[in-house]
Amino acid sequence: AALQVSISLNKVELSVGESKFFICTAIGEPVRLEWYNPQGERIVPSKRMALHTETSRARLIIYNAIIEDAGIYRCQATDASGHTEEASVVLEIYQRLTFQDVKSPQEFRHGETAEVACDVISSPVPVVVWYYQDKEITEEHHSRFQVLANNNLQIHQVTKADEGVYRCEASVEARGEIDFVDIAVLVNVPPVLSVSQQSFNATADDQESVTFTCITSGSPDPVVTWHRKGQALEPSEQYIFSRLEGGRSMLTIRNIRQGDGGTYSCKATNKAGSQERELFLKVFVQPHITQLKNVTAVEGSAAMISCVAEGEPLPDISWRRASDGQTFMDGDKSQDGRFEVRGRHGKSVLTISGVKLADLGRFDCEALSRIGGHQKSMFLDIEYIPKFLTNHTIYYSWEGNPVNISCDVMSNPPATMLWRKERFTISAEGTPNMQVHSAEGKSVLEVTPMSDRDFGRYNCTARNNIGVRYQEFILAQADVPSNPYSVRLSAVSQRLATVTFMKPDSHGGVPISYYLVQYKEVGSQDWRDVMSHSVQTTVVLTGLEPNTTYEVRVAAVNGKGQGEFSHTETFQTLPIREPSPPAVHGQRGMGKAYRLGLVKQDDGGMPIVEYIVKYKTDKEEQWMTKLVPGANDFAMLQPLQWNTRYEVEITARNVKGLSEPTFYQFFMPQKPDITESLFSGLGLGAVVGLGLGVLLLLLVLVDVSCFFLRHCGLLMCITRTLCSKKTATSGKGKEMEEGKALMEHEIGSTVQELKHLPKGTPSSQKLPLKEENGKESLKPDTIEIKVHSDNSIHTKPDDSKA
Numbered sequence: 001a002a003l004q005v006s007i008s009l010n011k012v013e014l015s016v017g018e019s020k021f022f023i024c025t026a027i028g029e030p031v032r033l034e035w036y037n038p039q040g041e042r043i044v045p046s047k048r049m050a051l052h053t054e055t056s057r058a059r060l061i062i063y064n065a066i067i068e069d070a071g072i073y074r075c076q077a078t079d080a081s082g083h084t085e086e087a088s089v090v091l092e093i094y095q096r097l098t099f100q101d102v103k104s105p106q107e108f109r110h111g112e113t114a115e116v117a118c119d120v121i122s123s124p125v126p127v128v129v130w131y132y133q134d135k136e137i138t139e140e141h142h143s144r145f146q147v148l149a150n151n152n153l154q155i156h157q158v159t160k161a162d163e164g165v166y167r168c169e170a171s172v173e174a175r176g177e178i179d180f181v182d183i184a185v186l187v188n189v190p191p192v193l194s195v196s197q198q199s200f201n202a203t204a205d206d207q208e209s210v211t212f213t214c215i216t217s218g219s220p221d222p223v224v225t226w227h228r229k230g231q232a233l234e235p236s237e238q239y240i241f242s243r244l245e246g247g248r249s250m251l252t253i254r255n256i257r258q259g260d261g262g263t264y265s266c267k268a269t270n271k272a273g274s275q276e277r278e279l280f281l282k283v284f285v286q287p288h289i290t291q292l293k294n295v296t297a298v299e300g301s302a303a304m305i306s307c308v309a310e311g312e313p314l315p316d317i318s319w320r321r322a323s324d325g326q327t328f329m330d331g332d333k334s335q336d337g338r339f340e341v342r343g344r345h346g347k348s349v350l351t352i353s354g355v356k357l358a359d360l361g362r363f364d365c366e367a368l369s370r371i372g373g374h375q376k377s378m379f380l381d382i383e384y385i386p387k388f389l390t391n392h393t394i395y396y397s398w399e400g401n402p403v404n405i406s407c408d409v410m411s412n413p414p415a416t417m418l419w420r421k422e423r424f425t426i427s428a429e430g431t432p433n434m435q436v437h438s439a440e441g442k443s444v445l446e447v448t449p450m451s452d453r454d455f456g457r458y459n460c461t462a463r464n465n466i467g468v469r470y471q472e473f474i475l476a477q478a479d480v481p482s483n484p485y486s487v488r489l490s491a492v493s494q495r496l497a498t499v500t501f502m503k504p505d506s507h508g509g510v511p512i513s514y515y516l517v518q519y520k521e522v523g524s525q526d527w528r529d530v531m532s533h534s535v536q537t538t539v540v541l542t543g544l545e546p547n548t549t550y551e552v553r554v555a556a557v558n559g560k561g562q563g564e565f566s567h568t569e570t571f572q573t574l575p576i577r578e579p580s581p582p583a584v585h586g587q588r589g590m591g592k593a594y595r596l597g598l599v600k601q602d603d604g605g606m607p608i609v610e611y612i613v614k615y616k617t618d619k620e621e622q623w624m625t626k627l628v629p630g631a632n633d634f635a636m637l638q639p640l641q642w643n644t645r646y647e648v649e650i651t652a653r654n655v656k657g658l659s660e661p662t663f664y665q666f667f668m669p670q671k672p673d674i675t676e677s678l679f680s681g682l683g684l685g686a687v688v689g690l691g692l693g694v695l696l697l698l699l700v701l702v703d704v705s706c707f708f709l710r711h712c713g714l715l716m717c718i719t720r721t722l723c724s725k726k727t728a729t730s731g732k733g734k735e736m737e738e739g740k741a742l743m744e745h746e747i748g749s750t751v752q753e754l755k756h757l758p759k760g761t762p763s764s765q766k767l768p769l770k771e772e773n774g775k776e777s778l779k780p781d782t783i784e785i786k787v788h789s790d791n792s793i794h795t796k797p798d799d800s801k802a
Contacts, residue, residue, distance in 0.1 A: 003028035005077045005087040012089065014065045015096045021061040022089055024075030032078050033058035038071020038091075067093050067123070095123035097170050097179045105184035109272045110219075114158040116183055118151050118168035126151075126170040133164065155185075160219065163187045190273035191218035193266065198278070203371055204258040204285045204312075212279050214266035216247040222268035224249035227276075229262070258285045258312065287315035287367035287374045298466060299384035303352040303359075309367035309374065310346055316369065317348035322362035322377070355382055385467035386411035388460075393471065396478035396509025398560050402448040405473050407460035409441055415462040417443040422457065447475060478509035481556035481563035484537075489571040494546035494605025497571060499539045501554045510559045515539070519552040522570065546605045547575035576605040578657040584650055584664045593638035594666060596648065598628070606654040611635065614649045618665075623649070630654075642671040 004027040014020050026033055033053055035043040043060065045051045050061040062069055070093035076086040100119040108114035120126055128151040130137040137145050137153065144156040151170075155162055166185055171178035194215045202208045216222045226233045226241070233251070235241050240252040249268075253260055261283030267276040289309045297303035309315050319328040319341060328334070328350060330343045338353045352359055360382045366375045389408040397403035409415050419426040419436060426445065428436050433454065437444040449455060458473045482504040491498040499517055515532040517539045532539050544550065549572045553565040583599035598611055608630035614623040615637055628635045630652070640646065648664040706713035 003030060003077055003079050003083055003085045005033075005075055005085045007075055007087045007089045009089050011092070013092045013094060014062075014069075015094055016066055016098075017096075018065055019061070019063045020065065020091075021059055022073065022075075024058045024060070024077075024087065026056045026058075026077035026085070028056075028077075028085075029079055030056055030077040031080050034076050034078075035060045036074040036076065038073065043073075062091075065091075065093055067095065069093055094175075095121050097122045097126055097172060097177050099168070099170070099179070099181045102168070102181050102183060104182065105186045107186045107188055107271060108155075108158050110159060110187055110189040111157055114155040114162075114185070114187075115148070116153040116155065116166055116168075116185055118153065118170075118181065118183065120151060120168070120170040120179075122170065122172050122177070124172060124174060126172050129169045129171075131167040131169065137166075158187050160187045160189055187219065188270060188272035189217075189219040191216055191222035191268035191270055191275045193222075193268045193275040193277050195266065195277050195279060199280045199282065201282045201284060202253075202256045202260075204256055204260070204283050206256075206286065208256050209252055209254045210256060210281060212251045212253075212264060212266065214249045214268065214277065216249060216268040218268065218270050218272065220270050221247070222270045222274075225267050225269070226251045227265040227267060253281070256281075256283055258283055261312075283312060284371045285310070285312040286372045287311035287369050289365055289367050289374050289376045292365050292376045292378050294379045294381065296381040296383060297352070297355045299355055299357060299382055301355055303355050303380060305350040305352075305363060305365075305378060305380065306347065307350075307365035307367075307376075308347045309365075311367065311369055311371065311374075313369055313371075314346045315367035315373070317343055317346070318366050318368065319348070319350045320364040320366065321359075322364060323358070352380075355380075357382055357384060381412070383412045383464075383466055386415040386462035386464060386469045388462070388469065388471045394474045394476060396476050397447070397449055398478050399449050399451070401478075401559065402446055403475065405445040405447060405458060405475065407443045407445070407462070407471060407473070409443075409462045409469075411441070411462060411464050411466075413464050413466075414440060415464040418461045418463075419443070419445050420459040420461065449475070449477075452477075476509060478558075478560045479506070480561045481508045481512055481558050482506040483564040484515065484554045484556055484566045487552065487554055487566050487569045489552070489569060492571055492573060493602070494574045494576060495542065495544045497541045497544060497550070497573065499541060499552055499554070501537050501566065503535075503537060504556050504563065507556070508558050508560055508563070511535075512556050512558050514557055516555045516557055516562065517541070517552065518555075518565070519550050521545075522549045522551055544573045546573050548573050574605065576656050579604040579606075579608055579652040579654050579659040581660045581662045582611060582650055582652045584648070584662050586664065586666050588666075588669075589636060589638070591638075592640045592642070592668070593636055594640055594646070594668065596635045596637060596650070596664070598633050598635060598650070600630075600633075600652070603652075604654055604656055604659075606656060608652050608654050610653055612651045612653060612658070613637070615646055617641065618645045618647055640668050642668055644668050 006025050006027075008023040008025075012020060012022075024033055024035065033056070035051060035058060037043050043049055043051065048063045050063070052059040052061070058075060060073065060075075070091055072088050072090055074086050074088045076084055078084045098121050100121060102118055102120075106114075106116055116130075118128065118130075120128060128147065130145075130147055130153045137147070139146055146154045146156075148154055151168070153166065153168070163185055166183045167180050168183060169178065169180035196213055196215065200210045200212070202210045212226075214224060216224055224243070226239070233239050238254050240254065242250045242252070244250070249266070251264070251266070261281050264279045264281060265276050266279065267274060287309050288311060289307060291306065291308035293306075295303055295305050305319075307317055307319075309317055317330065320326070321328075326334075328339055328341045330341055330348060333340045340351045340353075342349050342351070348365070350363070359380060362377050362379055364375055364377050366373060387410045389410055390406070392406075395403050395405050407417055407419075409417060417438065421434075426434055426436060428438070430436050433448040433450050435446040437446060443460065445458060445460075447454060447458075455475050455477055458475060460471045460473065462469050462471075484501045484504050486502040488500045489497055490500060499519075501515070503512075512535050514535065515537065517530040517532065518527040519530070519541055520527045530539055530541060539554075541550075541552070549570060551568050551570050553568045555565045556563045580601035580603075582601055585597045585599070587595045587597065589595045596613065600608060610630050611628040611632070613626040613628055613635045615626070616623045626635060626637065635650075637646075637648075645665065645667045648666070650662045650664065652659040703713040703715050707715040
């Protein structure tokens with residue numbers, strides 16, 4: 001048969017991306033079948049083109065067609081003789097409406113020219129129309145809008161108001177194909193940053209905090225970061241970040257220290273840009289003294305005391321001398337020119353020229369600024385040559401009597417002390433009759449003179465690293481005191497005499513221990529001794545005989561012994577006489593009594609035997625007499641009359657006779673009221689207790705009345721409780737008898753209370769019965785209680801049905 005070739009399709013339209021297959025059929029005896037592409041090249045199988053060939057049939061498959069695949073494809077058949085026949089098919093490729101990588105949303109910066117991209121392809125070229133808010137965008141109505149040749153939408157000076165969803169719609173009229181895509185347009189506004197306060201002040205180390213605030217706006221919302229010295233700050237215990245509504249971002253710096261001062265920056269950043277503002281923190285630092293040391297200077301030299309302080313602002317430094325409170329400021333100079341202050345840049349130096357011991361002590365350095373102050377103290381120690389503290393350089397003693405020679409020294413640093421006797425050095429171990437006792441600032445040489453050689457001059461040497469000093473002491477032999485003089489007698493009475501005298505001119509080198517006063521009757525050989533109290537120059541002689549002449553003399557006694565007696569003086573005691581009038585003071589006694597206090601005066605040399613007390617009213621003529629023993633110191637006059645004035649005459653008597661009388665008057669008041677007498681001795685607590693007792697008594701009487709009249713009350717409850725334990729055969733009669741007996745017992749216990757009521761209180765009294773609410777009972781039942789003269793009690797119910 002003749003060779004013939006045919007293709008199942010003559011012309012095919014295929015859109016990009018679609019797949020298609022073509023079948024080529026040969027009639028006759030073909031040896032081979034082959035496909036050729038539009039370029040005339042034999043098609044070789046590949047990923048996008050596949051060939052399936054049989055003896056008289058060949059299938060060409062095109063996968064995912066592309067524009068370049070368009071053209072005429074030929075199928076050629078060849079027989080054994082080499083004769084060929086072919087058939088062809090026309091493949092037309094068109095591009096369907098396709099939006100390529102259209103992004104949504106698309107973002108633009110405020111104020112720039114925005115180009116909203118809408119990349120759409122098709123063949124033929126599509127027609128593109130833009131819509132916004134369901135209205136077509138035309139240049140006629142939207143002057144800032146323009147559709148470009150590439151189908152993109154251009155917006156001049158885009159604003160936040162242009163933000164929204166835009167629709168890009170494409171169509172191919174030839175195929176009636178149409179499609180669209182919605183694109184969200186976002187307009188980013190660069191951050192706008194403002195600060196309400198740019199400069200801040202704080203005090204370091206005072207637990208203070210400062211909060212910086214930045215107010216931001218922009219779209220999208222800016223991210224706020226805080227920076228210091230070019231480094232971003234991170235949240236920590238010291239740095240606290242917070243953000244509030246309204247774009248307020250805050251940085252809080254806690255526990256501010258000195259190093260926290262300086263410049264901080266607030267930076268707001270978003271897609272549209274960034275903005276930064278600086279804020280300044282001024283940290284004030286409390287003054288703090290960092291250097292102040294104790295100083296030691298030598299007396300007479302110069303001392304320099306330095307005080308260094310820091311703070312922000314730098315503090316002013318002043319000095320204060322603690323001993324007198326005098327203050328020195330920078331540039332000050334004392335009147336004597338010895339104190340001068342110089343300072344700069346937080347350092348002050350106090351210079352003291354010609355240092356004296358009076359400068360020893362505390363000095364205060366004070367650093368002061370408008371933020372606060374700080375004070376520290378130092379001590380100025382002064383070293384000086386030993387100084388002897390006492391001018392007592394002469395000591396007295398006698399053989400066998402030890403004496404302490406004290407060498408008191410003040411020095412800094414402490415001095416060592418050494419004793420010498422002429423050229424002989426007394427060692428610390430001492431000698432048999434010389435011992436050295438040392439303490440800080442003091443050395444005592446104990447000398448027990450054994451012969452004349454131990455008396456004389458002793459030397460105390462005090463030495464430290466500043467210098468050496470000497471002091472000489474003299475140990476002289478002591479003597480007994482000289483005689484007292486100007487012996488005088490005073491206040492001589494029948495049995496007493498006072499001796500006064502003048503001290504002796506010489507005490508013999510050692511203190512006087514006491515004075516010895518001797519006295520005796522004239523013509524007697526026996527002297528009686530009286531020692532003075534300590535070194536008083538007045539001695540009282542007692543136990544003398546009246547109307548007797550005595551001799552008296554005085555001698556001084558010291559450690560060495562008794563000195564010579566004074567000149568002997570003579571005196572005579574007074575004869576016995578009548579006593580002096582007694583002194584009287586009065587005091588009202590209890591009831592109708594009056595107490596007279598008796599004060600004994602001069603008894604005239606003999607004891608008072610008795611006091612004769614006479615008294616009468618001022619309207620009577622006759623005296624009443626009361627004898628009081630002389631040993632008593634008071635007389636009690638009773639009974640007296642109320643509201644009456646009394647006259648009293650008191651005389652003292654001894655064996656010699658009567659004294660002159662002492663006159664005295666007093667007035668007895670009116671008779672006191674009974675109630676006043678009853679309660680005047682009672683306190684507030686006793687009165688309240690008495691009132692409560694009376695109230696309790698009334699309550700008991702009411703309860704007893706209720707028991708008999710109403711069969712109620714506390715007593716009835718107790719009775720029923722007791723009776724409930726007994727047999728029922730006892731009956732109501734027995735219960736009433738027990739209740740009545742109990743009532744009589746209660747009333748009997750109150751008799752003593754009623755007997756003590758004031759006179760005039762009715763012995764018969766009706767008590768209205770009360771209910772629990774305090775109101776009177778509807779039935780006017782009463783009980784009458786009578787107390788008879790024989791203390792018996794009778795109860796009588798009135799109109800009672802009980």
